[in-house]
Every structure is written in C-alpha cells, then in structure tokens.
Amino acid sequence: MTSSPSRFLATLLLLVFGFIGAASAAAEREYVLGPGDIVRITVFQNPDLTTETRVSENGTLTFPLIGSIVVGGQSTTKAENTIATRLREGGFVLMPQVNVLPMQIRGNQVAVLGQVNRPGRFPMETANLRLTDMLAIAGGISPNGADTVVLVGVREGKQIRREIDIPALFMNGDLANDAVVSGGDLIYVHRAPVFYIYGEVQRAGAFRLERGMSVMQGLAVGGGTTARGTIRGLRVHRRGADGVLKVIEPELDDLLQVDDVIYVKESLF
Template sequence: MKHTFQSALLTATVALCSISPVVQAQTESKVASAPVINEYKLGSGDVIRISVYQNLDLTLETRVTEAGLVTFPLLGTIRLGGLGVTAAEKLISDGLRNGNFVKQPQVTIVVLQVRGNQASVLGQVNRPGRFPIEVADMRLTDLLATAGGTSPIGSDRVVLSGTRNGAPYRMEVDLPTLFGPGGRDKDVVIQNGDTLWVDRQPLIFIYGEVQRPGATRLERGMTVMQALATGGGLNLRGTERGIRVHRKGADGKVQVLQPKMDDTLLEGDVVFVQESLF
C-alpha cells in the first residue's frame, strides 16, 4: 500500500514538472503580447538612447529622422517612428536575435528629448508656448495645466484646433463642464500639432455715477446689480432710476435699455448711471 502511494506521488510530481514550463511559457507569452496602454509613440525629431544589456558597443544616442528612421549598428536602417517604446525595443531585440548577433538581447530605449509630438497653447495663459506630448492620452486639461492655466483675464471657453483623420478639426470647449458629471468624455485627447487658443474673457463697461467706473470681467449670468457691485456701487450723485444699458444689436446699432436690477448682461454691454436731479 505504501509503495503504491509513493508511486502515485512520484507520477503526479513528474506530470506537474512537465506542465509547469508550459504554463510559464504561456504566461510569459501573454505578458509579452499584451498591448501597452497609453504608451508614448516615437516621432520624428525625438532624441533617444538605445542600449543593449552587457553590450556597451551597441549603445546609441540618435535622433529619429523626419521619415521615422534610425540607423542602428548591425541592423542598419530601421523604422521606429510611430511605434511605442515597447514595440521599438522588441523590433530591435528581434533583429539582433534573428540575425544571430546577440543570443538573448535585452534592449532598453529611453526618450531623451520629445520633439516629434508637440502641441501649442496660445492666448491668455500664464506660460504660452509649444509643449511636448509625453504620454499617449494627454488631455486638454493636461495641456492647459502644462501652460500654467488660464491667466486672470483668460476666458472659460477655449478653442482646440488641429487635424483628425486628415481633415481640419475645431472644437470649442467650456472648461467648467469638464469638471462636472460626464466631463471626462469632453476632455479630448491631444494629438500632435494641436493648438489650444484661450481668448480674453468677455468684458462689460461701467461708467457714470459709480465709485469705480471702468471695464470689468463679465461673469456667467452676471446681473445689473452684480455689475454695479463690482464698480463699488452708486456714488452719492447716482440714482437707480438713471441706470441705462447701452447694447449693440445684430445690425450694429446701439440700443439704450432701461433694465431691472436682476436683468442679465451680455458681452460688450455698457452700464451707465445718470446723475440724480434731486
């Protein structure tokens, strides 16, 4: 009985050992073939360093050409443009292995300078300029944050323009909605060559018998009373009965309105407070 049990145990152990490498190989194959999500894709102009473990003579710092090509020792000219870093590493590794140059190559690519994928931010931001797209899923809010956010006079509405599927692309985005329910879907992914434009915030103008006449930022849903409050309110000579709003119509003509205090103002409105006669 004891001999039979030992024989069965030995048989099970041998079977397990024979299966284990197969399972391990299948696991490694799945890991190797699994796509890398949101990985940066190499572009023309990028400066990269390619190194092969324990093969210092194969270390190379180079720039990806406009055609997306790189010249690598032993392999010659290879196309890396448009590939993710992992895919590019595998391409070189396979070339070295299949050419019998290196038995088990371990290739590492480091992006030293991002030049091939960039987007611009212009207008009323704190740091306008051209910025690298360092990750594949860089969003509009990420790009705006890279530019330091909107300036104090920047608008809440921005315009993103570029190219999608070979056709011109333009989208106007209301920034506050990006942080509400479902806002992630409106936070579009930035692509190479995109330009984000931040216009000046709409203004209204207050003059006449107020404490601080001048231009002021038009906030969302701003009423006549709120506008007067930003101007410090009426002075001693001002009167509510003398409040007028000058508004330019679609035909270019200016209309003079006698508003209520809770009426909403529009961009370019001029609030005038007349002097009290008594």
C-alpha cells in the first residue's frame, strides 16, 4: 500500500522544518566570542595561515593578509564566515574553508557567588545560557542557600538587578523568568532565612525557615517541648522593620518570620 502524494509531501515538510528547527536551536547554543578569548584559526589547505590570537577589548583580532577584523559578539560560525568572506573578497584564497576554535574562554564569563556548591567564575561555552544553567555549572544551590537568587548585570548600557524565585520556575512552570545570562553577569545566592528556638525544647538552635512555616511547625522542627516544657505562654521575639524588638504571644498557626526567636517556657506544674 502506497502513501498518497499529500501525505508524502506533509511528511517531507515535517522532516525539513524539523531539521531547520534543530539547526536553528544548535546555532542559538553556539559560543559567542568575547574580549580576552584566545582562538586558533585554520584555513583548509593553507597551513601558513594558521593563527592563534586573542580577541581584543574592542572585539577585534588580527589575521594574516586581512589585518584587523571584528569578531566580538559573533558566534564561531559567524566569525568563520566573516574571515572567509574577507579572504575571498581580497583575492587571497579562492574558496576558503575557515575553522575558528576557542582555546581559552575569558571574555564571556559569569560569576556565581554565595551559597552554591562550587562558587567562582565560569565561561559561557555556548550562547543563550540561562540562570539555571549557570547554577548547575556551579554545582547547584547548597543546602544553606536561599530559594531566591539575585542576578546583577548590564543590559543595553543600563545596570539591572533581578530577584528570581527558583522553585517557582519549576513548580509554577514560570520558565519565562529563567533569565538569559550575559558575559560579566553576577549571580548571588544568599543564605537561607532562619528562625531560632530555645528554652524547653528537644533541639534548640537556628533552623531554616521554610515558606509558610507556622509556629507549630517551628516547634516540630525543634523536636517539640521537653517533659518540663509547655506551649502555654509561648513567646516569639520579633524585630520589626523599624528595628524595634517586640515580644508577642502567638497562636500556633501564626506564620513565622525571618529571624524570629521562639522561647518555650518551663511548666510550673
């Protein structure tokens, strides 16, 4: 049984557009050259043109026969085409096949600092890397890290600062906020918010404050009261936005706030 011409044509179009889409996605992920990068440039069957050079601060490099050429901000494929065009138009090589290979990536780096497992500066080895990509490269957020990450950088000549809720990206499917990073960006993961508990509890100390955590849940994290402890007369010491310390008597289902201190008294009976 043979397929109808229309079905064959539809299948062919799907294959073609699928290939174009895959090629486009691959192109978007290509590394983009930046200042400080060291590249090795070769021209097929022209070994005397092999050059290892550095991209200058203004995005240019020097290549034999054609001199200075702008490659900063170009993908490696675009840079290859640019060099090949100059060689062909100058009459130096009839049909140049150029290869640009980054040897040391220094221009497009992103700093990831704070509560990550491997802080440092990391090269952007492909284009269109996102915030979560860089966090993964840095080993992910450490157990002490906050859920909200700060991204600082420059876009169109203006300083930007964004706070991005990482769990919301995946729990709510809000991937539009997974920002594309740029060379020179800084990603900072602050220490997770904590609360404190002391007095007649099984485990006194500082604990991570989870979202929507109630006073009762805070007590549970501390292992509950001791045999001598009581939740009657429970106190929470809380510092307000004005810096004034207040002592309140909360309900068990009240929500805890950052740096709250729960005090469990000893029972008198």
